[in-house]
Amino acid sequence: MVQRILNDPDNIVDEMISGFLKTHKDIVEATENNRVIKAKNIPKDKVGIITGGGSGHKPAFIGYVGKNMCDAVAVGEVFSSPTAMAFLDAAKAVDQKKGVACLYGNYSGDNMNVKMAIKMAIKQGITIKSVIANDDVASAPKNQREKRRGVAGEILMWKIGGAKAAQGGNLDEVIAAAQKAIDSTRSVGIGLSPCTLPAAGHPNFEIKPGMMEMGIGHHGEPGMEICSLKTAKEIAEKMINIVIPDYPFKEQDEVVVLVSGLGATPVMELYVLYNEIEKLIKTKNIIIYKAYVGNYFTSLEMKGATLTIMKLDQELKKLIDMPAYTMGLKQK
Amino acid sequence: MVQRILNDPDNIVDEMISGFLKTHKDIVEATENNRVIKAKNIPKDKVGIITGGGSGHKPAFIGYVGKNMCDAVAVGEVFSSPTAMAFLDAAKAVDQKKGVACLYGNYSGDNMNVKMAIKMAIKQGITIKSVIANDDVASAPKNQREKRRGVAGEILMWKIGGAKAAQGGNLDEVIAAAQKAIDSTRSVGIGLSPCTLPAAGHPNFEIKPGMMEMGIGHHGEPGMEICSLKTAKEIAEKMINIVIPDYPFKEQDEVVVLVSGLGATPVMELYVLYNEIEKLIKTKNIIIYKAYVGNYFTSLEMKGATLTIMKLDQELKKLIDMPAYTMGLKQK
């Protein structure tokens, strides 16, 4: 028996969308495709920013629709890619003949569906270009970066891509900025307890009490290592030691740090973890320009956290500083 | 073994504060009392708004420090009132000789400590007046409203009180607005799984799989009834049937609805729940002027949710619409 608030697990995504639209009337609106949500009052003549992904990651993905971030999102079942049709309809909903940037995460379902959507879009005279987030260091060795998953780094990619489009960048410039953002970004996740798919009756996998999983994916994909549960300080060290050398981030680099909970870890603990991460980054003489801490990209009710670091240059700095107004990220 | 990210449970609050201050440099700053956090750039010549409470409720309480909400917050141990000294120091940190409004929740520890702080403040020439939130319908019968706990309704009280002070209201006006806000507000909570205090090694109480607790407090205080876990629709009905008749909210009333998760319930489910609540409220011809859905007032990693409804009049409508910029609530 899963302790959940729901009606029929098969309808959870549609009901969630309905509740979301009712709550955030000022930010989002429905489209003809009930699996596509778009921003209200999209500024004229700009490149459209779309994304899409499985449900169960709130605020991602629909929580990042709004001012200066995504213009439309394709919504999939829990942990499943949206359909090609939904990606296509998202593009159609925001296309202003300036082209559409589809900024999404590297999962085989999403890859296939986006590819198909792009093919269909071409037939309809819409240009979609895409950037595939692959920030999750733990998911493949560095020489196979193209295999790495996209995780919370996607949020920074949307922030940068959305801001570039808002500035009036053309499609290639938007794509280049988003690509630079994700290329400058590295993440890693740790899991402390599993999640349960609403339609399944039992946890997806197991993490034994007293243990933790390093490098877990945000669908609970198994990580690199199962080890005994460490202190916040030790966890921070482990995460930092995976993320920093991979890029590598170096002395005097200015970075954005994003610590996201996976759903059920009290936010209090995320601040405790960030407190340690900040100290370690300082020790390395890396400069934290901005930090985000909270439940930004979750995995249902998993316990755990992800660490994401993005290296900034002058352009990225300006773009990260632009205001944003979405359910998941509001910034002056 | 509790699956937590922490170092020493005895230091969790201090480390959390440290991480919070580092993350939200643009919104908050430290004070001389390390258990008091204040807003940055508090506008001149206004009534000070303070609150305080135990930790473990993130974003509450420090997450509501900032523009047009609270000016300072006294921070207690997990689930424990801050000291009288912390309340006093919070008042001192924001006193501009216009008086200080202490807007807090009805718990015996907080009551005692605030009372003492007020006594000490008088000796130091500071005027503190207080409003005690008691929105939790399940915690006492209506004829003993003074015994009811304060829960998520506190957020609306801070929003209203903070906005009134920002408008330039004097102390009595601010107190009156905050009192009106909480008098117009009713809440109820349901629990689906327990929480574990960081320093204890095991859950605080038990909710059997397949069961839920109606009227639970947001420290896990036992509720009115333990019943079998219902569908989202039935849960919404139960909650509505407790909250609506108590005030009572009537046809054509304009209301704010706040659905908060208790920590570990996926936000997806909160939208599913709100979707049902909205339908029921509509059926009663009550008008939802504004809705908030998310983890606004949590209870560590409890699963469950609270429903809060506030009746609006013209004044409250204006105040609820004022912008706010805090970690927990950002609004244009």
Add this chain to the structure above:
Amino acid sequence: MNVFENKKGKIILLKMVKTIQENKVYLGDLDGLIGDGDHGMNMNKGFSLFEKRYCKNDFSFTDGLKNLGMLLMNEIGGSMGPIYGTVFIGMAEAGENLETISLEDFSKILEAGYNGLMEIVEARAGDKTLVDTLFPTLKSLKTDVVLGVDFVVALDKMKAAAKQGSESTKDMVARYGRSSRLGERSRGVLDTGSVSCYLILAAMADGIKEILKEL
């Protein structure tokens, strides 16, 4: 008989639906081991929606495949939408003009589905995906066409080939899809897609056998 009537094919689709429904939990659990646990659920959702929407009326084998494929592709998404969508639509298009379907026809139909899939996925036999089921199944059929084996016998051999193909994934290391990131940790567990593919192909064979028997 050595051919079956395309228009009698509904029973085949019904068997496919049933096997997915019956194995929903098993497929989900398998996916949970090295994936994200949603395979059974998604497959069940798609196949059950197909049943609900189309199975009140009669339809042919290829029309059924086409509608199921379109539904998976356009309404289910995930990895299975494009993958099985492509396979089933490819099969449907290759056979839609046929009134009767012989072993050779069926082999060509499956080959068309397989070829469609090869255009959209990079995975090949040995990569621990459903390709490991599909490829040997097709090979078995093609061999039996050449050998002139009886349709029913070929269908039984095809089932065995599909099963063996699926079981062969157990010792493989995943190279595509979600579990590919596990490397060695993916070894020792069946690939869930290869299992659902086996179940579908076995149901297809059983359905065809049933029609062949009727005659």
Add this chain to the structure above:
Amino acid sequence: MNVFENKKGKIILLKMVKTIQENKVYLGDLDGLIGDGDHGMNMNKGFSLFEKRYCKNDFSFTDGLKNLGMLLMNEIGGSMGPIYGTVFIGMAEAGENLETISLEDFSKILEAGYNGLMEIVEARAGDKTLVDTLFPTLKSLKTDVVLGVDFVVALDKMKAAAKQGSESTKDMVARYGRSSRLGERSRGVLDTGSVSCYLILAAMADGIKEILKEL
């Protein structure tokens, strides 16, 4: 002897600290049943902090109580900060000028603490709070003063009274504090504050007895 020297009182405070430390988990679990589970933790934090900060040096009974009370009040908060803070500070102030403390003095000291508490809480005996421990304990002491009972005997009787007072909360329905909202559901469980209060008073009695014995 029928008096003890105030300045020898450190041992009393040490015993109080020890009993709280030893019962941290028990008190937390009791609080979890009808409260929020933090009582053991908070008490332990306060008393252990007191030990760490003050117990390297010697101090008198009343100075110890004062410092412990101030620390609870100013650094621990919760309900226990103001409650035990008020009690201990009240006791300390009533006795700080005494060099030796007789049964009558001790009774007056505790009464001062009790009176201080009555000013800040509305709860009275019968409301299922620590008042149910404190009130009968004080009553027992006052009676024994009138009866002229030996100090040590009075201390044993006081311990028994405290224990019985605490146990009496089991059948009560809470009317103040967190568990008061439970109504009938609060019956059948000891009030955690009444238990910590019993433990503290018992430790106090034992500490005094030890000093009295030494002489």
